[in-house]
Amino acid sequence: MVNGLVAKAAGAVATGFVGAAAYDGVKRLVRSAAIRSATVTVTSWGLRGVRAAETGAEKVRLVSADIVSEARARIGEEAPAPGATNGHGHKH
Structure with a gap:
């Protein structure tokens, strides 16, 4: 019994x-x-x-904004001025 306890203690010390x-x-x-x-x-x-x-993301954003602007111009719609939006459809 003492041998088993000593062996376990020695194993714990070695592991530590x-x-x-x-x-x-x-x-x-x-x-x-x-x-x-x-x-x-x-x-x-x-x-x-x-x-x-x-x-790359900024370039994609600028190109897509140019495409939307050109598409609006083709259908005769003016693009809104930056920051001049009429809201986004609901009240806060």
Whole structure:
């Protein structure tokens, strides 16, 4: 019975030691300049991608506004001035 208790305690201590060592290793790795540099690089790629997507979305918005404006002109309808709307159909 005592042997079983000692074996379980030794296993728990060993598991705790391995866990602490792994935690310290990960902590050191995160603090290293290589990981930080890689993280900054990946983040800069992400920012570039976001900027490219925003630019593309703005181009699509402008092109679609031009198309709607041209279509209104073809049917003889004047496009409303920016900000001069008559509301959106309901009261607040």
